[in-house]
Amino acid sequence: MSISSERRTVQNPLLRYATEAGWTYVPPDEALRLRSGEDKPFLHAVLVEQLQRLNPGVVTHATKAEEVVRRLQALRADIEGNREAWEYLKGLKTIFVEADRRERNLRLLDPDRPEDNRFHVTDEFVFRSGARRIRADVVFFINGIPVLVIETKAATRLEGIAEAFDQIRRYHAEAPDLLVHLQLFALTHLVQFFYGATWSLSRKMLFNWREEHGSGDFETLVKSFLAPRRVMRVLTEYILFARKDGELTKVVLRPHQMRATERVLARAHDPQKRRGLIWHTQGSGKTYTMLTIARRLLEDPRFENPTVLLIVDRNELEQQLFQNLEAIGFSRVHLALSKRHLRELLAADTRGIIVSMIHKFDDMPADLCTRHNVFVLVDEAHRSTGGDLGNYLMGALPNATFIGFTGTPIDRTAHGKGTFKTFGTDDPQGYLDKYSIRESIEDGTTVPLHYQLAPNDLIADREAMEREFWAAAELEGVADIEEINRVLDRAVTLTNMLKNPERVAKIAAFVADHFKQYVQPMGYKAFLVAPDREGCVLYKEALDRHLPSEWSAVVISAGHNDPAHLKRYHLSEDAERRLRQAFRKPGENPQIFIVTEKLLTGYDAPILYCMYLDKPMRDHVLLQAIARVNRPYESEQGQRKTTGLIVDFVGIFDNLERALAFDSQDVSGVVQGIDALKARFAQLMDEGRHTYLPIAAGEVGDKAAEALLEHFRDKDRREAFYQFFRELEEVYEILSPDPFLRPHLNDYQRLAEMYRLLRASYEPHIPVDKSFLRKTATIVQQHTHTSLVHEPSATYEIGAAMLMALLNAEQPDTVKVFNLLKELYRLVEAKGHSAPYLLSIGERAEEIRRRFEERQIESQEALRELNELIRQLRAAEEERRQRGDLAARPHAEQAFTVEWWLRLHNIAPERAKEVADTMEAAFAEFPHWMSDRRQEGELRKCLYKALFAISVSDVVAWTNAILDLLRRATDA
Template sequence: MEFGSERGAVQNRIIKYCSDIGWEYLSPEEALTYRNGEGNILLREIFIRQILNLNPKLEYENAEEVVRKLERIPSNVEGNLTAWEYLKGLKQVFVQDENREINVRLLDTENFRNNVFHVTDELKFVSGNKTNRYDLVFYVNGFPILLIETKAAYKINGLSEAFEQIKRYHWETPEALSLLQLFSITHLIDFYYSATWNLSAKDLNRWKHKEEFDFEHLIKTFFDRKNILKIVTDYILFVKKDDRLSKVVLKPHQIRAVGKVVDRARDRRKRRGLVWHTQGSGKTYTMITAAKLILESPEFENPTVIMLVDRNELEQQLFNNLSSVGLENVRVAMSKRDLKKLLIDDYRGLIVSTIHKFHLMPKDVNRRRNIFVFIDEAHRTTEGDLGTYLMAALPNATIIGFTGTPRDKTKHGKGTFVTFGIDDPPYGYLDKYSILESIEDGTTLKINYTLAENSLLPSKEVLEREFLNLKEIEGVSDIETLNRALSKATTLKNLLKNRERIDRIAQFISKHFRENVEPMGYKAFIVAVDREACAIYKEALDRYLSPEYSEVVISKNHNDPPELKRYHHTEEEERLIRRRFKEEETPKILIVTEKLLTGFDAPILYAMYLDKPMRDHVLLQAIARVNRPYEDENGRKKPAGLIVDFVGILDNLERALSFDSSDIEGVLTDLEVLKGHLKDLMEEGRVEYLSILKGKRGDKAVEEVLNVFRDQEKRHKFYQFFNELKAIYEILTPDPFLRPYIEDFALYTRIYSILKQAYESVDVGKKILERELSEKIKELIKGAPVNATIKEELEIVEIDENTLKKLLSSKATDTEKVFNLLKSAELTINRNLEKEPYLIPLAERLEELTREYHNRQKNTKEMLNELKELSEEIVRVRKEMRALGLSVETFTVYWILKKMGVERALDFKDKIEEIFNEHKLWKVNKSEGRKLKIELTKLFLNLLGSERIREVTETVNKILEILRK
C-alpha cells in the first residue's frame, strides 16, 4: 500500500474507524442490490423495513408511498428541504385504518440504537448520460445522509480537487444530492464538512482534533452515531433570504455553544450564562438553533424563549421571518404594551423584542421557571437599568447573554459580565470563541490597518482632550453613548468636518479605492463622524468618482435640512442599496456614520475608511464589518480586511481597544509590520528558491525547476511560500515599497505557473494565474524583465501527428519534453474522453506512468520513450476511429480485441454492431445489460478460446465499465 494513498490510508481507514463505532460496511455490490439499480440512491429494502419498525401503524403500501414521494422530489435545494423535513418527522402519509394523516418517523432520535447505520464505498450513481462514483456514502435506516470525497494525503491540492468534484456531483447527478444532507472532504490531514446545496468555500467547516493530530479520534467523534443524528436533525438550517432558499450547517464552535446553552437551560441551579463568539462567527444562527431546540424539546414543558436583539437586527429579514428557519409560534413584540401583555398572558413560543421594551416593566410579570431569555450584544443591551427591569420582571428565568466582543478592562469585577458570568468562574464565559481561534479556523479574516498621512489627521491634543481622555466613554459599548460624547466634542467635530480636509480625503479615497480595492473586486465603507459629515463626504467624493459609485445610508429626522433629506431612503430603497452592495454591482462605497456598523454582513466589503473617533466595543464591532471571508467566482479569496484610519485612533491600540491582549490577539496588524514580513520573505526566497536559477536561463531554468521540485515536500513548501507572498502583494499593491521586489515576484509567479502545469491538473498554466492573480498584481508584474530568465508556460497542446512531431523535435530539454508530452497527452484525453471512451485505458496508463515518474521509479529517458509510445498510440487510435467510421461501442470493442492479439478483429465489426443494436437499452435496463454481457462474452470466447474465460470475463466487464463512463 502506497503511503498516504487515497484508498488505503484514507478511504479504508474511515471505513475501519466507523465500523469500530457501530457502522456496518456494505460492499458496492451489496449496496447496489439494496439500491435496486444505479439510478437509485435509497437502500430501498432497508429503508422500508425501518419505516415499518419505527411506525407500527403504517403498512407496507404507506412505506412504498414514501419511497415514491422521495424519488419524485425536485433535484434542487427546495427538494433537499423536503427530504430533510421527512428526516425530521414533519411529513405525513394517509393511513386508511386511522382515516387520517400520520407523521412518518424515518429516524429514532431518542434512542439511536433503534436505527441502522451503513457505510459503502465506490457508489456509482447514473443520471441520464452522466455517471459519478462517490468515494463513501453513509446511510441511516437506508436513507443517504452524507457523502465523502477522499484524496490521497500526499496530494497538495487534494482538498481543492475534492471540493470541485463535490460541485460537479451537484450539477451532473443532482437526483442523489436531493436526498443527501451533508458532504465531507478529507485527505487524512484535515476533515471538512458542509451542507449539500451550499457550495461556498467559506462554509466549509473544519472538524478539529483537540491537541496533537489523531485522524482516528477525529473520525470517531464526527461519525459518533448520536453526533451524526444531531447534526442532521438539529444543526442544519434552511434559510430564506431575499426569497432565495439557502442551507447551512453549524460550525463546530456553534454546535459546542448550542449544547452548552441547552445544558444550562436544563440546569436547576444555574440561571445565567455568557457566550462570547467573536464578530462574524455566526452568533445569530447559534442563538436561533438553541432557541429551536429548547422550544421543540418536551423536557422544557412548552416553554417561552425571549430573544432580545439589537434594533438594527430586528429590522433584518431573518428576524422578521423566523419561520424561514423552521421556527413556528413566533411573535415580534411591537411595543412595551405588546410585550407586557404577551408575558402576562403567559404566551408559549418565541418572542422577539428589544431590551428597551423592558423599560419600566413591573416586577414579577411572569414567575414561571421555563422562560429562557437570550440577549444579543449583552455587553451593551443590559447596561444601566434595563437589565435590572428584565431580571425583576422575570425573576425565575434563565438568562443567557451573547456578545461579539470580549470583556473590556473597565468591566473586570463589575457590570454586565459579572451578572452573566456568575455561574462560570473564574473567567465568566459559558462558551468562548476568540478572535484568534476564529482566524485560525478561517471563520473570519485578519484585519490590516494603516494611518493616513499626518496632514489629514486631526490634532492629537484635541483628540486626547475631547475624546480619548473622557471617562464616560471608557469601555463604550453602544454607538448612541459614543454619539452623545462626540456631540460635546465641538472642536474635534469641526476639525473632522472641515470641508477642505474632507475634499482632500475624498481625493485620497478615490485614488486609493481605484488602485487598491476596486481591482481586487471588493467594496468599501466611509465612516464619517455624523450625518452631516456623510453628506459632505458624498458631495466631495462625487467630484472624483462617478456618483453611482457611492450611496449615503443614514437615519432620518423630520427636522433635517434639505442637504440631509436628499439622502433619506424608504425602507425598500435602503433594502435595495444593501442588497446591491453585497453583490458585484454599484454602489461600491457606502457612506455611513451609525447604520450598518452592527449586524450588517457583506463579505465583499474589504476596506473601511475610518473618519469617526471610536473605541472599545464600538470600534471592534465596526471594524469587524471587513473581516468576513469572501471568494469570487474564480476562486480568488479575500486576503484580509483593511482599515485606513483618518482619525489617528489606531495610533495607540492599547487605548483604542482596552481588552486583555490575549483576547484581541491577531485582530489588527499595521501595514508597516506586513512590509517588514514581506522583506523577510523575499530574503528567504532569494536564498531558497531563486538560487536554483543561478547561471541558468530559458529551457535550462525550466528543467532545473522541474527537477528540483519533483520532491513533493519541497513543492508543497514553495506553494505555501508563494501563496503567503501573493496575499501580501494583494494587500500592498501598488505601494512604491514593492518596486525593488517586483522582478523577484514575477519570477516566483513563473515558477509557480510552471509547477502547477507540470504537477497539478492540466487546466492550469496561464489560466491558473489568470484565476489566482488580481488585476492589480497582473498589472504590477506585466513589465518585469523576466522573459529571458524563465518562460511562463510549458508547451501543452492537443496531440495530433503534427503537434507530436513538433513536441519531440523541439529544442527543449528532455525533462521539459517529458512534461510537455505528459500534460499534452492528459489534455487530449480529458478533452475527448466523454465522446471517445476507448481512451480510458490510455488515461489509466498515463496516470500510472505519471505516478512512477514522480516517485522516481522511472528516469527521464525511460519516461520520454514511454510517453512517446503512448502519444503515438493516442494519435493512432483516434485516426483509426475516424477512418473506420464505426460507432463508439463497436470501435471500443474492436480496439480492445486488437490489443488482445485477435487477428482480423475488424472482420467482426458487423457482429459487434449487431449485438449493440439488439440491446440499445443496456445502460438503463438491467435485463438488457445482462443479455449484452452474455453475447459479448460468447463472441470473445469464440475468438480467444474457452481456456481464457477468466481473461474474457474481466475484459467484457472492463469494456462495459468504460462505455458506461
Template sequence: MSRGFGAERHSVQEPIIEYAKEIGWQYVPPEEALKLRGDNTKLIFKDIFIKKILELNPFLTEDLAYEVIKKLERLRIDIEGNLTALEYLKGLKNEYIKQERRERNIRLIDIKNIHNNVFHVTDEFEFNNGKKTIRPDIVFLINGIPIVLVETKATYVIEGMNEALDQIRRYHEECPELLAISQIYVISNLVKFSYGATWNTSARSLSDWRLEESSAEPNFEQIIKTFFNKEYIIKLITDYILFTRKDGELQKVVLRPHQIRAVEKIIQRAKDPEKRRGLIWHTQGSGKTYTMIVAAQKILKDPAFENPTVIMLVDRNELEAQLFNNIKAVGIENVEVAESKKHLKELLQSDRRGLIVTMIHKFDNMPPGINKRENIFVLVDEAHRSTSGKLGNHLMSALPNATYIGFTGTPIDKTSHGNSTFITFGINDPPKGYLDKYSIAESIKDGTTVQLHYTLVQNDLRVDKEILEREFLAQVEAEGISDIETLNKILKRAVTLKNMLKNKDRIKKVAEYVAKHYKEFVAPMGYKAFLVAVDREACALYKEELDKHLPPEYSQVVYSKNNNDPPELKKYHLSKEKEKIIRKNFTQPDKDPKILIVTDKLLTGFDAPILYCMYLDKPMRDHVLLQAIARVNRPYEDKNGIKKPCGLIVDFVGIFENLEKALLFDSSDIEGMVKDIELLKEEFVKKMEQARNEYIALIKEHSKDKAVEAAVEYFRDEERRNKYYQFFKELQSMYEILSPDPSLGNYIDDYYTLSKIYWTLKEKDESQTMIDKELARKTAELVRKHTSTDKIDPTNEIYRLDGKTLTKLQESQTSEEDIADIFNMIKSQIEQEKLDLPSSIRISISERADEIAKLFERNQKESLEKLIKLYEDVNQMKVIHQTLIQKNIGEPENIISEIKRIMDKYPYWDKSEDQERKLRREIYEVLFNIKTLNEQQIKDIVSEIINNLKQIKQKPKND
C-alpha cells in the same frame, strides 16, 4: 514521485469506509448497492427503506410506503426540494391515512432510539438522471436514504480540496436529483476534512471538523469516527441544519463545530437547577445569531423543559426584524414579537409559552415578579450592553427565576462595566466567566473570519493627538463604551474634535485620498469599502467631495433620517425600499455602489463579505470599535475562487496609534485581531529576500529560454513544486494587499518572475487551470502587463494527447526531461476518461494506474509504456461500454471485462485477418449467453464493436 503514498483510493477513500465500519456502518459494495437501488437511475435502497418505514410507522400500508419513496425521488430539484427532504427526515411531513381518515406525521428515522436505524456506507455511487452520470466517491445512507456525500482527493493533488469542492458543485448542476435528497457533503484529502450543507457550495460556508475543545490536532481516524458517529450524524441533520430566507431567497447552512458546542452547553446549563447564568463570547462574524436561534429551537422542543417560554432579547429594530425572519424560516412555531411595552407586559402576565422576541427597552418599568416560573429562558444578544443600568435591573426583577444566557460578539472589557457583565452572566463559570468562548484568534485560524490589517494616514490628515486624547480617549465615560448612541453623545461634547474632523479643507483632502486609495488599492481587487464619518453632516460633506473624484454612482450615503433635517441632509434621505436596494446591490460585485458613506447605520448587523476596506474617520473605542471594524472581517471568494486576503482599516483619526488605550480588553482576548500593515510590508520584504536566494538564484545566470528550462527542471520534484506553490500563494496574498505601495518598487521585477514561474509550472502540471483562476487580480494584471512584451512561454510544448503523440512517445522521440510532464498529463486524462465506465472497472483502472505510478521512479520508460497501454485500454473499454449501452444491454461490467480479455489475447487483431476472425467468434460466444438477444442481433453487435474499435485505432483521439 511515488503515488502509493497519499493516493486517493488507498489513503483516503478506503480508510473512511474502514473507520465507518468500525463504528457500526455496514459497507455495501457498489454492485450490491446498485441492486438494492434497482438501477442507477434510483436513489434509495428500496427494500431496506420499505422495511424500516413500516416498522417506524405501523399505521402505514406498503402502498403508502412506496408512495413516500416516489415523493422522495421526485422532489423539486432545487434547494426548496431539499428543504422538503429535510422535513421528511425530521418527521415533520404528513401522509393521509385512509383507514383513519386523518393525516399523520411519518418517521423516516428514529431520532430517539438511534440504534433502531440501519446505517450503510457505499462507494462509487453511480447515478444517472437520463442526461448526466455522476459517481460520488462515498455515500452514507440511513434507512436506505442517501444523506451524506463524500468526495475525496489524493493528498498529493495540488489544490485537491478546491477540486473536490468543484466536483460537488458539478454534482449539483448535473444531477440535482441526488442533491435534492442529500443533506451534507464532505470533502477530504486526508490532511484536511471539511463539511458543508448541500445547496451551499461556497468555500466560505465550509467548516473543518474539530474534536470538542481539543487543543491537540486529531488524527484522521478520530475525525472520521467522531464526525460519522451515528448519534452525532443524526443530530447534525435533525438539529443543526438551518434553512433561512434572505431577501426572499432560501438559503441553507449547517452549524460549525463552535456553534454546535455552544448550543450543547446552553442546553446543559438550562437543565442545571443550580446554575441560571451563562455568557457566550463568539467573536463578531462567527454566526452568533444562528447559535441563538438553534438554542431557542432545542429548548422549545425538549420535553424536559415542560412547555417553556424562551425570550430572545435583541437591541436593535433592524436585528429584531432580521432575527424574526430567520426564526420563521427555520420553522419555530408559536412566535410572538412584542410590539410595545404594554404588549410585552400582557404576554408575560398571561403566561405565554413559546418564543417571544423583544428589545430591552420594553422592560422599562416592568412590574417585579410579573412571571416567577422557572422554565423561562432569556437569551440576551449583545449582553455587554443590553442589560446595563436600570433596564437590566427591570428585566431580572420581572423574571426572578428565569435562566439568563448572555451572548456577545466582543470580549468583555476590563472596566467596572465589564466586571458587572461577568457578575451578571459569568458568575457560574470562574475564573474567566465564559460558558463558551470562540476567540478572534480561533476564528481567523478556522477561516470563519479573516485577518485585519490597519494603516495610519499621514499626519497632516489625522486629527491633533492632544485634542483626541483630551476630548475622547481620556474621557472616563468613554471607557468600555458599548453602543454607538453613547459614543455619539460623547462626541457631541467633543466640539473641537468634531470641528477638526469636519473642517472643509480637511474633508476635501480626505475625500481625495479615499478616492485615490480606492481606485489604486481596492477596486483592482474587486472589493468594496465603507467611509465612516463622524456624523450625518460629515457624511453629506464627504459625498459632495467624493463625487468630484469618482463617478456619483460609486458612492451612496446611508444614515437615519430626521424630519427636521436641513435641505443638505434631506438630500440623502432614503426610503426603506431604496435603502434595501442599495444594501443588496452593495453585496454584489458587479453592481454599484462601491463605497457606502455611513456614521451609525450598518456598523452593526450588516453582513457584506465583499466589504474589504473601512476608511475610518470617526473616533471609536472598545466594543464600538471592535463591532465596527468587524464589518470587514467576513471571508469572501469570487467566482474564480480568489479569496479575500484580509480586511483593511485606513485610520484617519489616529485611534490605532494607541491601541492599548482604545481597546481595554485582556490582551489574550484580542491577540492577533488587527495588525499594522507596516509589519506586513516587513514580512513581504523577508519573503522576497528568501525568494531571491531560493528561487530567483536558480535562473539568474541563464538566458531567457534556458532560465525557464532551469526552473522547470528544478521543480520536477513534486515536493519542491508543492512547497513553491504554498510559498507563492502566501506571497501573492501579501502582494494583493500591499500593491501598489511604493515600497514594493525594488521587488516588482522579481515578483513578476516568481509569478511567471508559478504560471509556467501550473501550465505543465496535471491540475492545469487558466491564469484567471490561478492568479489573484493584481498579480494577473502585472503578468498581463509584462506579457504584452515578454510572453511567458513554457519550456516545452504541451503535448496533445492523440495518436501521433502516443506513437512519438513509443518511438522514444521525446527527451527524458519531458517524460514526467507527459506521464502526469496522460494519467490525468485517464482519470477523466474512466468516469464514463462502470464503478468496478474504474476501481480496477485506478489500481493499475497507482501500480504504474509506483514504478515511475525506478523505470520511467517502462512505466510510461504501461501508462500508454492503460490509456488505450480505457478508450477501448469506453467504446465497448457505449455500444452495449446503446443496445440496451444492462449491467455490462462483466461483458466489458470479458471482451477486453479476449482483445488482449489477440493483440494484432486489427492487422491480422486470422486474429480478427478469432476475436469475432469469441466475442460472439460471450454475447450468446444473453438470452434476450437473437443470433442476428449478436452478429450486429459484434460487428459494431469491431468497427468502432477500428475507428479509434485509426483516428487520433483529441485531448
C-alpha cells in the same frame, strides 16, 4: 502498494472505517437494485419498511408509505426543496390519517433511539438526472434516504480538496434531484478532511474537520465524523435555514457552536445554576448559536413547554432577529411591540419565543412571571443589562435562567466587570463558553485585520480629538454606538472639522484613488464610515465627482424631521434590501456603502474587504464596526480574502491600547499595522532569494527549466514552495501598488514564473493562470514573455505527429518529459470523449508521470516509455483512419477502445482484435448496459468469455477496468 490510488488508499479505508463505526456496506450493484434505477435516489425497500416501522398507526401499510415516497420525490430540486427535505427529517411534516380523520406527524428517522434506524453506505453511486449522469464516490443513507456524500481523492493529489469541491458544485448543477435530499457533504484525500452543508457552496462555509477534531489519524477522523449518533444529531439539531435579505441560506453549525449549545442546555437543566455567559468573538456565528439554543429549548420535553425570551438592545437587531426566527420556521414567535405589550405577554403566561428590546423592561413590575422554565437569552450582554434595565429584567423573572452572549472581549472597566458579575457568577472563570478572536482566526472563521493611517494632512485634528473625544468620561468602556453619537453631537468643534468641505473633498479623492488601485482590482468592496448622517451625504456627493454614482450608495436611518438633503437618501425597506443583496455579490453595484451607524452591526458581507474609517470610535463599538471586514471570502474563481483592511482618517489606531480597553491577550492579533505586512513580505522575499532563486542560478532557458524541474521532482519540496508562494502572493496582493515593492519586483516575477513552470509541469489538470491572484496574474501576463515549458497554441492539431516533433526537439530530457506529458494530457482532455481509446493512453501516461516524479525511473527511461506510447498512439490513429466506418457503426468506438486497452496491456494485436469483434456484437445486443443492471450482467459474461479465450488470468479485474474506462468516457 502505491499510495497514489484513490480507491485503495482513501476510498476503501473510508468504507471500512464507516462499517466499523456502524454503517452497513451495500455494494453498488445491490444499491442500484434497491433503488430500482439510476434515476431513483432512495433505497426504496428500506425506506418503505422504515416508514411503517417508525410510524405505527400513521403509516399503516405499504401503499401509505409509497405516498410518502412520491411526496419526497416531488420536492423542488433547489435549496427550497432541500429545506423541505430537512423538515421531513426533523419530523415537522404531517400526513393525513383516514382512521383518525386528521393530520399526524410523520417520522423519517428517530434520533432519540438510534438503534431503530438503519444506516447504509455505498460507493460508486451512479445517478442519472435527465440526460446527465454523475458518479459520487461514497453516499450514506439513513432509513433509505441519502443524507451525506463524500468525495475522495488520491492522497497524492495536491489540489485534491479543490477538485472534490468542484465536483460537489457540479453535482448541484447536474443532479439537483439527488442533492435536494442530501444535507451534508465531506471531502477528503487522507491528509485533509473538510465538510459543509449542501446548497451552501461558498468556500468560507467549508470547515476543516482535522483542525476542529484535533490530532488523529485517518481512521480516527472518519470514525469520529461518521459516528451514526453524531450524524443524526447534526442532521436534526445543527442545521439551520434562514433568509438573509430575502434569500434562503443554509448553514451547519461548527463545533464551537455545538459545544456552546450543549453547555447552555445543560445549564438550563441545572436547578442550582441560573446564569451563564457565552463569549464568542464577532463573526463566529453567535446569532445562529442563539437561534439553535432557542429551538432546542422549545423542542426539549424536559423543559415542559417553556418561554424563551430573546433580548436585544437595538431596534434594527430586534427586527433582524424576528425575521430570522420567522425564516427558520418557528411557529410561536411574539414580537413585543411596546412596554405594555411585553408586560401583557408575560402576565398572560405566554409560551414559545418572545423577542424584545431591553428598554421595554423599564419599570417592569417584580415577579411578573415566576415560573422556572423561563429562559432569557441576552444578545450583546456587555451593553444590554447595564444599570436599572438589568435589575428590572431580572426582578420581573426571578426564577428564570439568564444566558448572556457577547461577541467582543470583556473590557477592563467597571462596565465589563459588571458583565462578568451579572452572567458569570456560576462559573469560576466567569464564562460558560469562550471562543476567542485568536481561535477564530486559527480556525478560519474570521481573518486578521490590518490598519493603515491615512496621510497626515487628512487625519483629524489631534487636539480636537483629545479635547472632545478621548477626554469624554462616558466613553470609558463604551458599548453602544448611540453613546458615541451623543458625544459627537456635543463635540461641535470636532464634528465641524470632520465635515469641513475641503477635508471631505480631499478624503473622497483619496478614497476613490485608493479603492481603484487597491480594492477593486482584487474584486472586493468597501465601507466608508462617516461621522454622522449628514457626513454620509457629504461624502456621497464628493465621491460622485471621482467615481460613477452607481458605484456607491448611502445607507442611513430615516428621521421624521430630516431636512430635504437627507431625505433624498432615505430608502424603503425593499430598496435597502436590494442594495444589501447586490453589495454581497461580486461584479454588481454598489461597490462602496457609505454608512455611519446602520450596517455597522449585524451585517455580514464576506466580500467586504476595506473600511475607510472617518468616525471616532472606541472599545466595543470600534471592535464591532471593524469586525464587518473580518469575514473570510473566496470567489468561485478562487480569489481568496485572507485579511481585512481599515484605512484610518481619525487617528484611532495611533494608540490601540487607548482605543480598545481590553486585556491585550484578548485582542492580540486582531489588528496590526500594514507595516507588519511589509515586514512579512520582505522576510518572505529574503527566503525566496536564499532558498529558491539560487536553484537555477547561472542557467538560462531550457537549462534553467531542467534544473528547476529536477529539483522539484520531490513532492514535499514542491508543496513547500507552493505554500511559500501562496502566502507571498497574498501579501503582494494586499500591498500592491506600493513604492516599497519596487526593489522586490524583479525577484517576485522570477518566483511567479517558477510557480507557473512547476504548476504547468506537475499539475497539468489545473489551469495555471486561474491559480494566480489578480494582481500577480497581471504582472505575469505583462512580464513573462516566454514560458520555460512549452505553451501550446490552439491553432494546430494535437496528435501523434505534434508529439513526435516535441520528442525530437532540441531540449533537455527533463523538459521533454514534461512537455510530452502535458500535451498527452491535453490530447486526452480534448478528445477522450469522442475517442475513448485515448483514455487508456492517458492512464499509461499518468503512470509514467508518477514513476518519474517518484524517481522510480529517470528521464531517459521516461522518454523511452513515452516514445513507445506515442508510437502506439500513432498506430491507433492510423488504424482508426483506415477503419473509416467506425463512425457509421454505433458500437464500433467502444469495441475499438477495448482493443486498444488490451494492446496497451501487452495483448497481441490479432488477439485484441478478436475480443473487440466479439464485444462489438455484445454492445449492440446490450446497448443499455450502463443503466440496466441485467444488461450489464449479460455484457460482463460476454467479456469474461472473450478474455478467457485469449488466456487472461484475472478476467474479473480486467473486465472491471475496461467497463470503468468506458463509463468514464461517457461521463467525460
